[in-house]
Amino acid sequence: GESVGLHLPTLSVQEGDNSIINCAYSNSASDYFIWYKQESGKGPQFIIDIRSNMDKRQGQRVTVLLNKTVKHLSLQIAATQPGDSAVYFCAGMNYGGSQGNLIFGKGTKLSVKP
Amino acid sequence: GAGVSQSPRYKVAKRGQDVALRCDPISGHVSLFWYQQALGQGPEFLTYFQNEAQLDKSGLPSDRFFAERPEGSVSTLKIQRTQQEDSAVYLCASSLLSGNQPQHFGDGTRLSIL
Numbered sequence: 001g002e003s004v005g006l007h008l009p010t011l012s013v014q015e016g017d018n019s020i021i022n023c024a025y026s027n028s029a030s031d032y033f034i035w036y037k038q039e040s041g042k043g044p045q046f047i048i049d050i051r052s053n054m055d056k057r058q059g060q061r062v063t064v065l066l067n068k069t070v071k072h073l074s075l076q077i078a079a080t081q082p083g084d085s086a087v088y089f090c091a092g093m094n095y096g097g098s099q100g101n102l103i104f105g106k107g108t109k110l111s112v113k114p
Numbered sequence: 115g116a117g118v119s120q121s122p123r124y125k126v127a128k129r130g131q132d133v134a135l136r137c138d139p140i141s142g143h144v145s146l147f148w149y150q151q152a153l154g155q156g157p158e159f160l161t162y163f164q165n166e167a168q169l170d171k172s173g174l175p176s177d178r179f180f181a182e183r184p185e186g187s188v189s190t191l192k193i194q195r196t197q198q199e200d201s202a203v204y205l206c207a208s209s210l211l212s213g214n215q216p217q218h219f220g221d222g223t224r225l226s227i228l
Contacts, residue, residue, distance in 0.1 A: 031214065032214035034216060034217070036219075041221070042221050042222075043118070043120075043205055043207075043219035043220050043221045043222050044157065044205070044219045045219070046216050046217075046218060046219075049216055051214060089156050089157075091156075093214060094159070100212070100213055100214070101147060101159040101162055101170065101173070102147075102149075102157075102159065102217060103159070104156030104157050104158070105156050106154075106155055106156050107154075107155075107156055
């Protein structure tokens with residue numbers, strides 16, 4: 001089956017620095033991954049996604065890297081801001097069901113110090 | 115509305131009572147998912163609908179949990195004879211189509227069983 005886990009439960013960075021959040025997955029059949037940001041009391045908010053035919057995708061201040069060889073993906077946030085403070089989840093698509101549900105890791109809490 | 119809407123935002127019930135949680139997905143979204151999120155954990159899949167058809171209910175923890183989406187839009191998650199271990203945040207997500215699509219989440223219903 002699929003499991004998605006995060007290397008570090010907490011990450012503290014200085015405002016303006018770059019942040020890197022890592023994630024490992026176990027099911028090599030997963031071909032779609034999403035990064036979500038979750039603030040306290042809110043639902044997960046879509047940040048960026050990547051398909052397995054890509055190894056890098058960039059958004060606004062965010063970059064996701066996918067290394068299929070070692071089953072690892074990362075989220076890079078450039079010039080981290082206090083508003084980026086939240087819990088970040090990676091999620092991989094699971095095809096054990098009929099149409100694919102997401103399997104989430106436990107999350108990394110990002111704290112941005114002003 | 116523009117996003118996924120869930121109600122109520124908070125629900126407190128006594129052990130043994132039945133509860134019903136509502137989800138209004140993004141208009142036109144075919145796929146609808148329910149997830150359960152325990153404190154400090156990532157969301158875990160419960161069940162999936164494509165239009166009005168429940169295609170996957172493999173994540174429902176017991177037969178006390180029941181979900182429906184009779185007209186292919188609004189969905190209700192019902193929990194009968196609630197138990198303390200049912201306390202969690204219940205998240206609903208929708209996606210435009212099935213498969214490798216971003217899932218957009220509501221802010222969830224926080225259920226507390228006393």
